[in-house]
Amino acid sequence: MRLLYAVLHMLVAIPGGVALIGGAVVTALVQIWANKVRSLLTVLGIIIAVTSIITVVSLTQGFGDYVTNFLRGLGTNMMVCYPEWIRGPRGEFLRPAELSITDIQSVDTHADAVRRTSPVVFHNSTVEYGRRQLTGINLRGTNELFQPIRNYYVDLGRFYGPVDVENAAQVCVLGREVLRKLECDESLVGDYIHIDSQRFQVIGLLEAKGSFMGENQDQVICVPWTTALKMYPEQRDYLAFFVEAAAEDKIPRAEGQLVRILRQRHGLKPGQANDFGLFKQDQILQEFHKIRTIATSVLAGIVSISLLVGGIGIMNVMLVSVAERTREIGLRKSVGARRRDILMQFLTESVVLSTVGGAIGIVLGYGLAALASMHPSMTEVKVPGWSVALALGFSAGVGIFFGLMPALKAAIIHPIDALRHE
Amino acid sequence: MIATNDNAAQQVVIQLVDLHKIYRVGTELVHALRGVSLSIRKNEYVAIMGPSGSGKSTMLNILGCLDVPSDGAYLLAGQDVAKLSQSRLARVRGRQIGFVFQSFELLPRTTALKNVELPMTYTRARHRRRRALDGLSRVGLGDRIHHRPNQLSGGQKQRVAIARALAQQPDIILADEPTGNLDSVTGDEIMDIFDAVHADGQTIIIVTHEDHIAARCHRVIELKDGNVVRDEATGRAPDAARREASTAS
Numbered sequence: 001m002r003l004l005y006a007v008l009h010m011l012v013a014i015p016g017g018v019a020l021i022g023g024a025v026v027t028a029l030v031q032i033w034a035n036k037v038r039s040l041l042t043v044l045g046i047i048i049a050v051t052s053i054i055t056v057v058s059l060t061q062g063f064g065d066y067v068t069n070f071l072r073g074l075g076t077n078m079m080v081c082y083p084e085w086i087r088g089p090r091g092e093f094l095r096p097a098e099l100s101i102t103d104i105q106s107v108d109t110h111a112d113a114v115r116r117t118s119p120v121v122f123h124n125s126t127v128e129y130g131r132r133q134l135t136g137i138n139l140r141g142t143n144e145l146f147q148p149i150r151n152y153y154v155d156l157g158r159f160y161g162p163v164d165v166e167n168a169a170q171v172c173v174l175g176r177e178v179l180r181k182l183e184c185d186e187s188l189v190g191d192y193i194h195i196d197s198q199r200f201q202v203i204g205l206l207e208a209k210g211s212f213m214g215e216n217q218d219q220v221i222c223v224p225w226t227t228a229l230k231m232y233p234e235q236r237d238y239l240a241f242f243v244e245a246a247a248e249d250k251i252p253r254a255e256g257q258l259v260r261i262l263r264q265r266h267g268l269k270p271g272q273a274n275d276f277g278l279f280k281q282d283q284i285l286q287e288f289h290k291i292r293t294i295a296t297s298v299l300a301g302i303v304s305i306s307l308l309v310g311g312i313g314i315m316n317v318m319l320v321s322v323a324e325r326t327r328e329i330g331l332r333k334s335v336g337a338r339r340r341d342i343l344m345q346f347l348t349e350s351v352v353l354s355t356v357g358g359a360i361g362i363v364l365g366y367g368l369a370a371l372a373s374m375h376p377s378m379t380e381v382k383v384p385g386w387s388v389a390l391a392l393g394f395s396a397g398v399g400i401f402f403g404l405m406p407a408l409k410a411a412i413i414h415p416i417d418a419l420r421h422e
Numbered sequence: 423m424i425a426t427n428d429n430a431a432q433q434v435v436i437q438l439v440d441l442h443k444i445y446r447v448g449t450e451l452v453h454a455l456r457g458v459s460l461s462i463r464k465n466e467y468v469a470i471m472g473p474s475g476s477g478k479s480t481m482l483n484i485l486g487c488l489d490v491p492s493d494g495a496y497l498l499a500g501q502d503v504a505k506l507s508q509s510r511l512a513r514v515r516g517r518q519i520g521f522v523f524q525s526f527e528l529l530p531r532t533t534a535l536k537n538v539e540l541p542m543t544y545t546r547a548r549h550r551r552r553r554a555l556d557g558l559s560r561v562g563l564g565d566r567i568h569h570r571p572n573q574l575s576g577g578q579k580q581r582v583a584i585a586r587a588l589a590q591q592p593d594i595i596l597a598d599e600p601t602g603n604l605d606s607v608t609g610d611e612i613m614d615i616f617d618a619v620h621a622d623g624q625t626i627i628i629v630t631h632e633d634h635i636a637a638r639c640h641r642v643i644e645l646k647d648g649n650v651v652r653d654e655a656t657g658r659a660p661d662a663a664r665r666e667a668s669t670a671s
Binding site: 023030034327328330331332333334335336337338339340341415416419 | 483486488489508509512513515516517521523527529531532540541543544545586
């Protein structure tokens with residue numbers, strides 16, 4: 001305590017107006033300290049409000065960043081085009097749609113807003129190495145452009161090249177999780193594994209990407225799409241392709257060109273629905289941001305009610321404090337305090353009170369969020385600077401707003417009445 | 423009435439001209455002061471006496487710029503305080519007047535030193551700490567500067583209050599029953615301090631109802647029903663002051 005006093009008093013030594021405010025802050029802190037329990041109970045409302053702001057914001061922000069990063073990690077300019085079954089007037093499936101390799105090539109050739117394309121064959125495969133057997137591994141059959149399109153690179157060995165794709169070579173690139181599950185180290189590169197009983201040479205390892213929503217992204221195997229189609233001919237009906245726009249702002253243009261080319265090639269009449277679908281991750285990102293904004297503002301509304309309640313608590317206690325210290329106010333006025341000095345003193349006190357409450361709330365909120373993030377399925381916590389500033393700003397604002405009335409009441413007390421007050 | 427003495431030591435600090443104060447208590451008008459005129463010169467040592475209801479508290483409030491007269495003029499160091507704004511009045515209270523109260527009115531939980539510094543924080547005076555230390559050693563409390571009021575005796579508290587009043591070298595010290603809450607021995611000690619402060623050239627006005635306190639001052643002004651009924655020099659007054667006082671009344 002003595003040290004605290006000493007430090008605070010040193011701060012007051014800073015000359016000028018700072019000193020005056022500093023002095024008011026010290027007076028306020030002394031007053032708050034003198035009524036510890038009362039002060040704590042008073043700011044409980046503010047503490048709870050700010051704790052919930054920080055907890056909720058940090059969790060939604062952490063989650064939002066997580067989703068954003070995942071989607072960015074897919075490659076910001078990437079879209080996936082996939083066949084969609086044609087439906088009849090009553091929604092029944094008429095016939096399977098199909099995207100052919102010539103569709104893909106013609107998009108690649110004729111759409112100038114498209115930079116790269118790659119066919120993609122999806123399959124869940126079984127992988128064997130020695131006595132280890134893994135099932136349900138995501139197999140992707142792509143061409144050599146997979147790396148730049150998906151922004152997902154090999155960091156050991158090499159990726160397959162155009163010649164491998166041309167020849168439908170039995171080569172594969174493994175994600176780190178597959179390596180781990182096979183209980184192998186990086187020396188597996190160059191060795192052979194079996195994918196659905198076919199012998200493949202491991203020529204490279206993909207960089208680790210981590211997991212998303214509990215699903216490990218590194219549990220993946222890439223092979224040339226030609227090889228994949230040879231192994232799983234029935235997947236031809238589901239052949240999809242990656243499309244990379246030339247730039248982020250060219251995504252709408254690329255989309256338009258792609259739709260036009262495919263509709264033309266499939267002979268679709270106006271009014272007929274597309275027989276293919278597009279997965280655009282920026283669209284998802286926007287939707288996600290929208291939902292996040294709505295969620296945040298709804299929460300902000302709820303929180304502001306608790307701040308209001310906290311503010312009323314502060315006003316109540318400040319009124320009590322003013323009444324209790326009427327004589328002190330009289331004395332201060334008799335030794336030269338102007339109305340505005342008294343006003344500032346009590347306003348400072350309520351602002352300090354609410355800001356201290358806000359600071360406690362920030363610490364508690366951060367602690368709670370950190371605690372919550374320890375749960376394995378939780379995302380990393382992030383407390384953005386703006387939320388801390390907002391929380392502190394709001395609590396200080398509450399202090400000013402709800403402290404104003406009591407402070408004004410104190411300021412206009414007549415010194416004679418105040419000195420006679422019992 | 424107005425002193426025309428060219429001696430600087432004799433200059434008029436307080437001049438009251440036909441001062442009236444009327445209060446409204448409910449529907450009733452109370453005429454607390456009914457035309458008081460007097461002047462007090464620099465380095466005078468004045469006791470204001472009178473029974474309760476005589477108007478002495480009202481006069482003290484007006485002298486201390488805590489209240490303004492209803493009619494008449496109060497010139498403090500040549501300045502008419504009736505014309506001052508609230509904040510100018512606060513400034514006058516801070517710089518030109520030092521208050522000493524019956525119940526000391528020290529800030530609780532605040533050291534003697536900080537209590538003495540308080541008026542200076544409002545006037546933004548420089549060298550607050552040094553001046554506060556000087557003030558405390560003048561009243562003999564140089565060794566108790568870090569004590570809080572609850573660690574001080576009544577006499578010590580009143581000394582802190584006197585040091586606080588002196589800190590800004592005010593034009594006048596206004597003491598309202600300064601010994602009222604003290605035993606007679608401690609009261610005498612406090613009066614010794616007032617004597618010493620007066621000897622240093624300070625103007626002191628003490629409101630009291632105790633004759634032996636008034637007797638230690640150099641001039642006694644007695645009020646009754648809002649009028650001055652007595653204004654005379656005491657036996658302790660130097661000859662010049664006694665002459666002045668007798669000619670004034």
